[in-house]
Structure formats: structure tokens, C-alpha cells
Amino acid sequence: MFGKILIANRGEVACRIVRACEELGIMSAAVYSKADADAEHVRRADEAYPIGPSPVKDSYLNMESILQAAKDAGCDAIHPGYGFLSENADFARRCEVEGITFIGPSAEVIRLMGDKIRAKNTMKQAGVPIIPGTTAAVADVASAKHFAKNYGYPLMVKASAGGGGIGMEQVNNERELEKAMEGNKSRAKAYFGDDTLYIEKKIERAKHIEVQVVSDARGKIIHLGERECSIQRRHQKVIEESPSSFLDEKTRQKMGETAVRAAAYIGYENAGTLEFLVDEHQNFYFLEMNTRLQVEHPVTEEAVGVDIVQWQIRIAAGEALSISQSDVAPRSHAIEARIYAEDPVRFFPSPGTITHLSLPKAAHIRHECGVREGSVVTPFYDPLLAKIIAVGKNRKECISRLIQALRHYKIEGIKTNIPMIMQVLSHDVFISGQADITFVNNMLAECDNEKGRK
Template sequence: MFKKVLIANRGEIAVRVIRTCKALGIITVAVHSEADADAPHVKMANEAHLIGGSRVAESYLNIDKILEVARLTKAQAIHPGYGLLSENAEFARRCGKEGLIFIGPSPEVISKMGSKIQSRKAMEEAGVPVVPGITYPLADAEEAVEAADLIGYPVMLKASAGGGGIGMQVVHSGDEIRKAFAGNQKRATDFFGDGTMYIEKFVENPRHIEIQILADGFGNTVYLWERECSIQRRHQKVVEEAPSSFLSETTRRKMGEAAVKAAKSIGYKNAGTIEFLVDEEQNFYFLEMNTRLQVEHPVTEEITGLDLVEKQLKIAGDEALDFSQEEVKREGHAIEVRIYAEDPKTFFPSPGKITKLELPKGSGIRHELAVHDQSVVTPFYDPMIAKLIVKGNDRDDAINRLHGALVDYHIEGIKTNIPMLKEVIAHPAFRSGDTTTDFVGKYLKTKKTNNAE
């Protein structure tokens, strides 16, 4: 096991990784921007080092500075968390050149799965079902129209790089493609440095269901059941739960086996997630692979009893998985909601100072956060400030506990999406398990103002 690990991230995920490292007796090194000088992850770590200005390009994306700190502190490994550099193949490659263990898959796998076009090709070759579409980059809007005419409308115009719904739009005609192409390509270029676009068939009324996998360096790969992540705004998840109330046991097993097949086909090692779209008949299609820890990993931890960060560390330290597929348990039901500093109607970010923070308490409640009373939420980073996770004996029990926890969750000084989350949890459609990806636009009051980008 490693003696010292640098966490190349911030916020609640940095706190989460530090917590497990401390439990394992690992010395932790935090890095931070000027804006995060007093952040919780900085205070929790054994060591903390300033790496640049407040903007992510000046600090958390500064590979040279992060590696400089790793050399200075004699860290043995780097945990990238999620977001930022976690799926940056060049960063993983640079870590290797410096003699550092990158806690994640190989640079080659990250690169292949980081391109949605390349990943589609890889999954097709592996025999994993994929959404009908193209596996080549589009030259321009007219080529996109030609491809869409062959696939059939509606289609999803998508950026090959990145995620979070950026560069993605449902289109219903050639004219819509012509209007949408340049703008989405520019957004993809601005956010990811890659404007490559492609098209796939739009699956009507889908569910977004993903499979968590773990793979060691000794040929062992297991799936840890599924997470349903269909409740989204602007193609970004806000409510995640495990297990899905929609899947049959047969489909659940088939999806798990497909995820293991996908991971093995590319030589995957460490924790990863295979994301699928599932239609109304429970046909499932590969969407993408996230080569990192997911924001929503706590719900899997709650139903399996596993610490995924611990498993990441042990796999990266060349330890074999100490359990088989048959030994993966599934107990109870867990739901996670993401708390954002944003207007609950428009979803615009709402930075500012938290003047009061009161967290709910009680059985089955878990908090992942990196803010406190008097914390300043800056405009420089993602507006997610916390995650609330509840576990119940079954789905109804979990929903009831979550509803009570949200009622008791008090944040003042900034706007948050808690009112929107309360509306989701209380809605009869959610209670009944009708959780397709169009839930927010179909059922919530926010749908009239759900045009923020």
C-alpha cells in the first residue's frame, strides 16, 4: 500500500479521498488554488500546497505545477478524483514518466474511452449493444444532415469529447441540425479543446442506467450492480439511486455481464462505469464509459458495503480483488441528490457566502460535502457543493427518509436547488418509479424556465 498520496482535486471528492486514505494510514497531500486556501480539503490533508490562481486553468488543470508538488512531497501516487484531470490521458501519461502511480486506468484506455466515437467502435467490436449511429467524425453540418437522413429522426447531435451535456442537442430535422451544428461544435471546442462531432439515434423516453465495475491487474473484473441516473437537468444528473426500480433481474444480470465484457475487451484496470441508455422494453445500449470514480459512487457503496476509494487504492497498489462476483451483496435501497448552489428555477449558478448551514441528522443519512457555515462559494468552479445520500430498507423507505432529510436541510445566504429536489422526491411519478431522462421537463414547474445553458 502507498505511504503518501497526492489528491489532484478539490471540493467534496478531495475530502472523500482523504477520508479513506486516513483510514488506511496513508499520508495525504492536498493541492489548492488561491480561492480554496481555506477549503476543508486543505485543512484535512497532512500537507497542502498552493498551485496557482483561482481559475482552474491556473491551478487544478496545471499539470506541471501538480507534478512539481508531487516531486517536492515525494508522493508515490496521485488520485485524480472526478472531473478536472481525472480523464486526461496526458496527465496519466505524465504521471507514469515521473514514476508516479496514477490511480486509474492506463493512458491508452483513457484516451480510447475519452472519445465517444472511438469508444463506440470499441464496444461494437466487443459485441456490446450500442445506439445506432455513426463511428466517424462529421466534417460539417451538411454531412451531419446526410447521416441523420440515413439514421432517421430524431437524432442526438453530440460532441465526441467531454461530457456534462456540453455540445449535445436533440434535433428533429435537417434545418435544426444546420442551426445547431456550429454552436455545439464551438462549445465543445471551448470546453474540451476538441470540436469533433458525431450523430446517433435519439432513444425515446430512455432511462440512464450505469454499471459500476472494478477490475484488478490479475484478470478479475466484477460488476457492482447498477445506478439509475435518469433525473437530470441540462443532461446533468441530479438524483441517482441504486438499485433501479425498473430493471428485471434478467436485464440487470445481462447489463452487468455486458459491462464486464466491455471492460475486459479494452484491458481496463481500476474503478470504472459503463453507462447505458435503456428503452421502454428494457433494451439497453452502450452510451459511454467513465474511466474514473463517479460522483454518484456512494449509492453503490451503501448497497454493497464496499469502499470504492479503498478498492481503487488497493488495485493501483497491485493488489488483487479479495471477493468474487458471487460475493457482491445488494442490500437495501440508496438515493443520492446533488446539492447545487444554483437558482432552483433557472439552474443558473448562485455563488456567494453561506451564512447558515444546518444538516439533517438521523439513521441512514450520509453527507459528502466540502462547505461549512460561512464558506464562500466562488464562481470559479462547478456549483455542486454537497451530496446527500440516504439508505432505506427498500425504495419507499429511502424516499421517505430523503424527503425528511431535505425538509431539515437548511442553507442560507445563497440559492440552492433544494426546492427543486423536494419537488422531484414528492412527485407521484418519481414515487412510482417513472424516472425517464425527460422527467424535469415533463413534470416539474421548472420546465418553463429550463432553458439555461
């Protein structure tokens, strides 16, 4: 087992990894930018090392600074968390060259699945259903129009190197297609350094459902069930749960088997997630693979009783996976809500100082929190502050417990999205389990229309 792990991240996920290290008896070393010198993850880790100025490119994306910190700390492994360098194949390769274990899959697999076009074609070869669309880069508007003529609208224009909803846009006619091709190309270049675009047919009334896989170096692969992630705003997940109330048992089993087959085909090692869109008839289509820990991993941990972060570390250290597929079964229902520092009406980031923080406590409530009272929320980073996870014997109990807990969630000094989360949890469509990926945007549009009529 590793003696010390450097955590190349910040906020709530860094705190989560610190806890896993403590439970495994491993020393943890945090890194921090100038803005994060007094951050919660810095306080919780055994050691902490500065890596540069506040801007992301000068700190948490600075490979040289992070690798130097790992050397200075005497770390034998680096856990990248999610975001930042977690899906950067060059960073994974650099870790290998420097003799430091990267806690995640190989650089080759990260690179393969990070290119959405290559990933899609690879999954097709593996026998995984894919969304009808282009299998190569769409070079220009003329090519895009040719595809649209054959498949019809609506379509999705996507960046091949994209992620987090950036470089993704729905188009409903030729004029929107022209605009999206130009806009997404420039956005993809700015965010990812790659302006390659592709086009897919829009799956109407789609559910976003993903399957967690875990595999060791000996080729043993299992899945840990699915997570329902359809509650999204602008392609960003807000509420996730496990298991999905939408899937029937036949589809659930087939999706799990498909995810395992896909992971085996590419020689995947460590924890990863296959994301799918599922239509109203329970046909599912490959969307992408995240070759890292997911923000929403706690709902799977609570639903099936497996610590994913600990297994990431154990597998990277060479341990064999001791869990078999027959050991995995839902023992409860879990729902997670992401708490963002943002205006709940305009959805702009809400930086500032947290003047009061009080988290509800109960046996069935779990918190993943990266801030404390007095923490300064800066404009430099993603506004995700914390996650709250409710656990219950069924979905109805879980929703009730989460609503009750959020009523007692006190955070002052900044604005958060808690009012919007409460609105979703209380909505009949969500409670029925029928909400698709358009639900939140439609709900907010309805609210705006009601306000306009008043």
C-alpha cells in the first residue's frame, strides 16, 4: 500500500480523498493555490504544498508544480479527483515517467476515451449501441447540412474534446446549425485547444443514466449498478440517484453487462463510468466514458455499500478486486443534491465569505463538504461547495428525508441553489420518476412565464 498520496485537487473532492486516505492509514498531502491557502482541504490533509497563483492554469492545471510538490512531499501516488488534470493523458504519462503512480486508468485509455469521436467508434466496435451520427469530424457547415438533410432535426452539435456541457448545443433548424457550428468551434478551441466537432441525432425525452464500473490489473471487472442523472441545468448535473426508478430489470441488467463488456474491450483498469442516453422505450445509447471518479459517486457507495475511492487506491496499489458481481445489489435508495454558490434565480456564481454554516445531522444524511464557516468562495473555481446525500429504504422515503434535511441546511454570506433544488424535489414530475434531461430547463421556463403573467 502507498505510504503517502498527493491529492491534485481542491474543495469537497479533495476532502473526500483525504478521508479515504485516513481510513486506509495513508498519509495525505494537499496542494493549494494562493486563493486556497486557508481552504478546508488544506486543513484536513496531513501536509499541504503551494503550487502557484490563484488562476487555474497557474496552479491546479500546472503539471510541473504538482509533480514537484509530489516529489517534495515524498509521495508515491497522485489522486487527481475529478476535473482539472483527472482526464489529462499527458499528466498520467508524466506521472509514469516520474515514477509516481497515477490513481486512475492508463494514459492510453484516457486519451482514447477523451476523444469523443474515437470513443464512439471504439464503443461501436465493442458492440455497444451508439447514437446515430457522424463517425468523423464535421469539417464545415456544408458537411453539417448534408448530415441534417439525411437525419433531420433536432440535432446535437458537440465538441470531440468537450466535457461538462461545454461545446454542446441542440439545433432545430438550418440557421441554428450554422450558428452552432461557428460558435461551438470557437468555444471548443478556447476551452480544449481542439475545435473538432461532430453531430448526433437528438434523442427525444431522453434519460441520462450511467453505469459505474470497477476493474483491477488482473482483468476482473464488475459494475456497481446505475445512477440516474437526468436532473440537469444546461447539461450540468444537479441531482443524481441510485438506483434509477425508470429502468426495468431487463434493461438494468443489459446496461450493466454492456458497460462491463465495453470496459473489457479497452482494457480498462480502476474506477470509471459509462454514460448513456435512454429513450422512452428503454433503448440505450453510449454517450461518453468518464475515466475518473464521478462527482456523484456517493449515491452508488450508499446504494450498494462499496467505497469507490478506497478501491481506486487499492487497485492502483496492485490489490485484486475482492468483490464479485454477485456481491453487488442495491441495499437502499440514495439521492444526492449538489450545493452550488450561485444565485438561485439568475444562476450567476455567488462569491463571498461564508458567515454561517450549519449542516443537518442524521444517520440517513451524508455530507461531502469542502467549506466551513469563514471560508472565502472565490471566483477562480467551479462554484460547487458541497453535496448532500440522503439514504432511505425506497425513493419516496429518500426524497422526504432530503427535503427535510435541506430545510435545515443553513449557509449565509453567499447565495446558493438550494431553493431551486427544493423546487425540483417537490415537483410532481420529479416525484413520479418521469423527469428527463429537459425537465429543469422546462420547469424554470414555466416559472419565468408565470412571473411574466403576474
